[in-house]
Amino acid sequence: MCLETHGAVCEWDGDQLTAWVTTQGVHQCAQQFAQSLGIPQSNVRVITQYMGGGFGSKFAPDVQGLICARLAKLANAPVKLMLDRKEEHLDTGNRPSAFAQIRAGVTNDGKLTAFDGRSWGTGGAGANANFPLPYLYQFPNRRRVHTDVYINAGQQRAMRAPGHPQGCFLTEILMDELADRVKIDPVEFRIKNAPPKAPNQMWVEYFQQGARQFGWEKRHPTGDPAPGPIKAGMGVSAHLWGGGGRGTQAHVDITSDGAVVVRCGTQDLGTGTRTLVTIVAAETLGLPTSAVKAEIGDTNYPFSPGSGGSTTAASVSPAIRITSIKALDALFARVAPVLGTAPGNLVAESGRIHVKGDPTKGLAWKDACKHLGTEPITVDGQWGEGLSSSGTSGVQFAEVTVDIETGVVRIKRILAMQDCGLIVDKLTAESQVYGGIIAAINFALFEDRLLDRVTGQMVNPNMEWYLLAGMSDIPTIDIVLNNMPERGVIGIGEPPTVSTASAIANAVRNATGATIRSLPLHPHKVLAALEQQKAGGT
Amino acid sequence: MKAFAYVNATSERDAVAALKFDGIALPLAGGQDLLARMKDYIDTPERVVNVKNALDRTAAPTSGGGWRIGASMKIVDLLEHADIGKMYPAIIAAATDIGTPQIRHQGTVGGNLNQRPRCWYFRNEEFVCYKKGGSRCFAVNGENQYHAIFGNDGPSHIVHPSSLAVPFVAYGATFRVIGSKGEREVAAAEYFTMPDDELLTHVMLPAPGNVKTGHYEVRYKASHDWPLAFTTVVLAMNGGIVQSGRVVLGAVAPVPWRSKPAEDALAGKPLNEATAAAAAEAAVSEAKPMSGNAYKVPIARTAVKRAILNAAGIKTV
Numbered sequence: 001m002c003l004e005t006h007g008a009v010c011e012w013d014g015d016q017l018t019a020w021v022t023t024q025g026v027h028q029c030a031q032q033f034a035q036s037l038g039i040p041q042s043n044v045r046v047i048t049q050y051m052g053g054g055f056g057s058k059f060a061p062d063v064q065g066l067i068c069a070r071l072a073k074l075a076n077a078p079v080k081l082m083l084d085r086k087e088e089h090l091d092t093g094n095r096p097s098a099f100a101q102i103r104a105g106v107t108n109d110g111k112l113t114a115f116d117g118r119s120w121g122t123g124g125a126g127a128n129a130n131f132p133l134p135y136l137y138q139f140p141n142r143r144r145v146h147t148d149v150y151i152n153a154g155q156q157r158a159m160r161a162p163g164h165p166q167g168c169f170l171t172e173i174l175m176d177e178l179a180d181r182v183k184i185d186p187v188e189f190r191i192k193n194a195p196p197k198a199p200n201q202m203w204v205e206y207f208q209q210g211a212r213q214f215g216w217e218k219r220h221p222t223g224d225p226a227p228g229p230i231k232a233g234m235g236v237s238a239h240l241w242g243g244g245g246r247g248t249q250a251h252v253d254i255t256s257d258g259a260v261v262v263r264c265g266t267q268d269l270g271t272g273t274r275t276l277v278t279i280v281a282a283e284t285l286g287l288p289t290s291a292v293k294a295e296i297g298d299t300n301y302p303f304s305p306g307s308g309g310s311t312t313a314a315s316v317s318p319a320i321r322i323t324s325i326k327a328l329d330a331l332f333a334r335v336a337p338v339l340g341t342a343p344g345n346l347v348a349e350s351g352r353i354h355v356k357g358d359p360t361k362g363l364a365w366k367d368a369c370k371h372l373g374t375e376p377i378t379v380d381g382q383w384g385e386g387l388s389s390s391g392t393s394g395v396q397f398a399e400v401t402v403d404i405e406t407g408v409v410r411i412k413r414i415l416a417m418q419d420c421g422l423i424v425d426k427l428t429a430e431s432q433v434y435g436g437i438i439a440a441i442n443f444a445l446f447e448d449r450l451l452d453r454v455t456g457q458m459v460n461p462n463m464e465w466y467l468l469a470g471m472s473d474i475p476t477i478d479i480v481l482n483n484m485p486e487r488g489v490i491g492i493g494e495p496p497t498v499s500t501a502s503a504i505a506n507a508v509r510n511a512t513g514a515t516i517r518s519l520p521l522h523p524h525k526v527l528a529a530l531e532q533q534k535a536g537g538t
Numbered sequence: 539m540k541a542f543a544y545v546n547a548t549s550e551r552d553a554v555a556a557l558k559f560d561g562i563a564l565p566l567a568g569g570q571d572l573l574a575r576m577k578d579y580i581d582t583p584e585r586v587v588n589v590k591n592a593l594d595r596t597a598a599p600t601s602g603g604g605w606r607i608g609a610s611m612k613i614v615d616l617l618e619h620a621d622i623g624k625m626y627p628a629i630i631a632a633a634t635d636i637g638t639p640q641i642r643h644q645g646t647v648g649g650n651l652n653q654r655p656r657c658w659y660f661r662n663e664e665f666v667c668y669k670k671g672g673s674r675c676f677a678v679n680g681e682n683q684y685h686a687i688f689g690n691d692g693p694s695h696i697v698h699p700s701s702l703a704v705p706f707v708a709y710g711a712t713f714r715v716i717g718s719k720g721e722r723e724v725a726a727a728e729y730f731t732m733p734d735d736e737l738l739t740h741v742m743l744p745a746p747g748n749v750k751t752g753h754y755e756v757r758y759k760a761s762h763d764w765p766l767a768f769t770t771v772v773l774a775m776n777g778g779i780v781q782s783g784r785v786v787l788g789a790v791a792p793v794p795w796r797s798k799p800a801e802d803a804l805a806g807k808p809l810n811e812a813t814a815a816a817a818a819e820a821a822v823s824e825a826k827p828m829s830g831n832a833y834k835v836p837i838a839r840t841a842v843k844r845a846i847l848n849a850a851g852i853k854t855v
């Protein structure tokens with residue numbers, strides 16, 4: 001759910017359209033404006049300086065963008081068209097639903113043997129709603145039949161880690177039920193059945209390290225034996241994601257006044273891409289971040305793909321690094337004669353350019369740049385292999401309390417074990433984990449599109465009844481980021497949002513002993529499961 | 539929002555005069571409810587009369603040992619009122635979790651008591667239900683998980699939205715109202731079924747006497763949300779024995795719901811866990827849930843039980 005709704009401001013200058021759009025892909029958006037309006041793409045400029053969240057739902061101009069452009073043309077004036085909250089709920093897509101019937105086999109010593117599942121999902125009318133199932137764990141024999149169900153309701157759209165939270169939830173709650181069947185601790189059971197350790201498969205280590213840090217040894221078996229209505233429980237879940245980089249291009253200018261401008265037609269979804277661009281360029285040039293100006297979010301800048309699939313950091317960082325090195329080499333070539341040495345002997349660090357191993361033989365950055373005179377450094381570069389990779393893994397732990405007289409679940413704490421290759425900036429990387437977990441708390445407890453069963457109308461297209469966690473619903477969140485510089489940069493936007501709901505659901509089962517195979521964990525479901533448990537079944 | 543004329547009334551008399559209008563005129567207090575309804579085209583008044591400056595914003599002791607609270611008093615000021623807090627703790631408990639800090643700073647006592655239903659069919663332009671002059675209640679065969687479980691004889695199945703109304707009824711408050719026919723006082727418990735053509739000016743709270751009070755709310759989300767059910771109990775005590783009591787439930791019926799069976803179950807009994815459990819059971823004995831809200835019955839029962847235990851000073855959770 002985007003707090004900033006979808007929309008745009010459009011303005012024409014003759015046959016030239018400038019559109020300020022809240023979009024995750026300026027170039028892609030320009031292409032679609034051009035196609036839909038029947039004008040050359042070179043006549044369209046799309047700008048996205050800042051945006052209030054996209055989560056996969058904001059790539060195209062959409063109907064509202066095209067209407068905005070057409071109105072601006074007719075009015076011969078700039079037009080702003082932002083959806084209101086109700087339109088946002090009705091028109092801009094949802095994570096598709098998922099439903100499954102699963103049979104699974106496990107040996108007495110806790111090895112998974114078979115998975116046999118039928119699944120259904122709906123993405124609205126005529127849309128695909130498939131998702132990975134079974135998720136992550138190794139079932140040597142597996143069969144699965146999926147059926148898409150078309151319904152006459154708002155269309156599905158990509159939403160942060162498309163498919164994964166659904167598949168993860170259905171598999172991870174099964175894992176806890178199977179672990180109970182063979183009376184093995186859920187962490188141990190998962191370790192027995194997780195894929196072997198590899199740089200992109202660190203689960204076994206995260207289970208072990210996380211369990212220690214979380215205090216997993218204090219977890220009681222299913223069903224809190226403590227007296228009173230408040231039951232506490234712990235749960236765990238694991239996830240994976242791809243990420244990985246591709247085709248970003250960039251441009252770097254260094255002028256005789258020492259100014260550095262980096263341009264890249266990527267966009268910042270609020271994830272900190274602008275910060276990333278600045279940090280990579282500054283570090284490469286041996287400058288403080290304040291000395292680098294990053295210009296992004298504009299189709300006038302070199303091409304960069306849309307920000308989807310957690311690919312932005314891995315696409316942009318290498319491009320900026322490679323282009324900045326190119327610019328620095330060009331600068332060294334100009335400065336080396338002044339310092340009486342070869343370009344290859346120079347380094348840039350701490351705001352100076354000097355001879356390797358002899359900091360006294362050098363110039364301050366600004367003084368070095370003075371030698372550029374009227375011919376600045378201006379270079380283009382692009383993403384290349386070797387500085388990024390793909391494939392991340394993570395594990396999350398949750399502790400909850402459940403009031404068994406009211407069915408209300410409160411989350412006490414979450415621990416996230418996560419990697420994303422080389423951590424370029426700890427602050428923004430951790431921010432993604434916090435944001436992902438908070439969004440997943442909504443998935444676990446609150447978010448629910450309620451359609452009136454008689455008319456098919458959504459009854460809660462607002463922020464009063466479409467519930468979202470507030471500050472007081474958010475628990476302590478601890479994050480352990482595993483820095484793996486040897487792997488290069490990998491994205492982190494999506495993976496941390498996958499596991500949380502499954503870990504919470506497993507913690508609720510551990511607390512109450514009642515099995516709830518459905519999200520969100522609304523009190524009515526919790527109370528119904530407790531009733532069923534009292535009646536002797538799950 | 540549809541265009542409207544705006545009148546800023548500065549006295550009770552002005553306000554009443556301005557509301558007497560040949561067309562739709564509505565009083566505006568903090569605007570937390572009215573303006574939202576206007577933006578969603580649920581109400582399209584031709585005239586909006588600001589009554590904030592016309593009605594009393596303060597609370598004052600009365601000669602009978604009680605208090606009177608002005609309709610323009612902000613929820614936050616009520617919440618922070620030390621004397622009212624000491625004498626009527628359930629009012630403070632009810633005010634504490636209303637909406638969000640922003641809503642409590644803007645919303646008023648009068649606006650809170652007179653807010654319109656939050657039923658999602660009522661609030662949705664597309665559904666023209668009984669409450670909007672239509673010919674049916676969409677909640678009956680539709681989505682009714684947050685609707686009434688008591689007083690469900692219809693035509694409407696809303697739950698009364700005001701958190702403050704419940705302790706006011708429990709403390710036996712009366713409301714002072716004014717209209718074109720002059721002023722009068724009505725029992726809080728009657729007010730919510732009256733036609734709403736008068737202006738509420740004051741809440742009159744009697745001296746509480748020797749009572750124990752308790753309040754308990756069940757909320758799904760911790761803030762910016764509505765309670766699933768809540769209860770205020772005000773118990774007149776004779777030593778350790780409950781002489782008589784008022785048990786009022788909120789968020790479960792179209793009006794603040796006074797539970798006679800629960801009150802009967804309490805009378806003459808010692809204030810302890812067994813009595814609380816019996817009264818809670820009695821309270822839900824007359825529940826008539828709809829198709830999708832039977833889960834609210836155990837929640838209401840828990841709210842009653844815990845409110846009584848709270849009055850007894852017994853820790854519940």
Ligand SMILES: Cc1cc2nc3c(=O)[nH]c(=O)nc-3n(C[C@H](O)[C@H](O)[C@H](O)COP(=O)(O)OP(=O)(O)OC[C@H]3O[C@@H](n4cnc5c(N)ncnc54)[C@H](O)[C@@H]3O)c2cc1C
Nearest residue numbers: 565567568569570571572637645646648649650652701738
């Ligand atoms: C997400 C959310 C959660 C909320 N949670 C709660 C909650 O838990 N408990 C709760 O009680 N409330 C809750 N509220 C509602 C909020 O408290 C009320 O909207 C607010 O108190 C209304 O007060 P106001 O002064 O702003 O009223 P206004 O919007 O100004 O008026 C409300 C209505 O009363 C009429 N009116 C105003 N003054 C008078 C008067 N003196 N005499 C007669 N009629 C009058 C107006 O015409 C209007 O129809 C919540 C609201 C939201 C959005």
Ligand code: SF4
Nearest residue numbers: 657659667675694695
């Ligand atoms: S409960 Fe029924 S009649 Fe009442 S407001 Fe809702 S839909 Fe309308």
